[in-house]
Amino acid sequence: MRTLIIETATAACSVALIETGVVIAAAHEVVGRGHAERLVPMIAELPDGGRAQRILVDCGPGSFTGVRVGIAAARGLAFGWGAEIYGFSSLPLIAAAAFSADPVLAQLAVVLEGGHGEVFLQGFTATPFAETEPFASLKPAAARDALGARHAFGSGVRHLTALEATLPVADRLPNAADAALLPPAFTALPPRPIYGRAPDATPPRPRVRP
Numbered sequence: 001m002r003t004l005i006i007e008t009a010t011a012a013c014s015v016a017l018i019e020t021g022v023v024i025a026a027a028h029e030v031v032g033r034g035h036a037e038r039l040v041p042m043i044a045e046l047p048d049g050g051r052a053q054r055i056l057v058d059c060g061p062g063s064f065t066g067v068r069v070g071i072a073a074a075r076g077l078a079f080g081w082g083a084e085i086y087g088f089s090s091l092p093l094i095a096a097a098a099f100s101a102d103p104v105l106a107q108l109a110v111v112l113e114g115g116h117g118e119v120f121l122q123g124f125t126a127t128p129f130a131e132t133e134p135f136a137s138l139k140p141a142a143a144r145d146a147l148g149a150r151h152a153f154g155s156g157v158r159h160l161t162a163l164e165a166t167l168p169v170a171d172r173l174p175n176a177a178d179a180a181l182l183p184p185a186f187t188a189l190p191p192r193p194i195y196g197r198a199p200d201a202t203p204p205r206p207r208v209r210p
């Protein structure tokens with residue numbers, strides 16, 4: 001089965017086609033906030049216009065707009081192609097890529113840039129590949145405390161500059177092609193946004209007449 005991967009949860013925008021566990025085509029760009037303009041052309045440039053029997057889309061956490069752009073595109077293509085659609089999270093995607101690049105690593109933490117001066121943090125083990133705790137949205141000082149002695153990877157490490165002299169940190173953005181490294185359990189989420197924090201505004205409650 002051929003799978004189209006869509007990743008738009010951070011400043012990067014990337015797509016990939018995977019068949020029988022092998023990446024047959026991929027594209028990755030750092031676009032900032034330009035996901036809506038670049039995503040569809042990038043998919044169209046893949047073999048067969050990116051057409052696949054299965055679609056995997058990054059559901060976050062990450063950029064509110066980027067996540068919704070990716071999910072909307074994935075849903076539209078799945079409807080048009082009659083394809084299956086599932087989600088995955090940006091956090092294990094980065095963890096899997098980091099473990100693959102350094103097989104000596106036994107555990108690590110992914111730190112992604114969040115909103116309102118916070119970062120998303122979640123720990124992982126390599127063998128078996130698993131989460132060590134639920135992800136959390138934290139202020140940088142709290143994230144430094146929660147990180148402990150673990151290596152840190154992700155776009156949020158620049159907010160942890162105090163660690164650079166004592167612990168290995170690597171600024172890393174998600175890449176759709178790395179979805180081939182994820183165990184099946186991490187690629188079966190419902191295709192809906194994963195929000196890292198509660199919304200800042202809530203709908204007003206209806207007034208109750210006395």
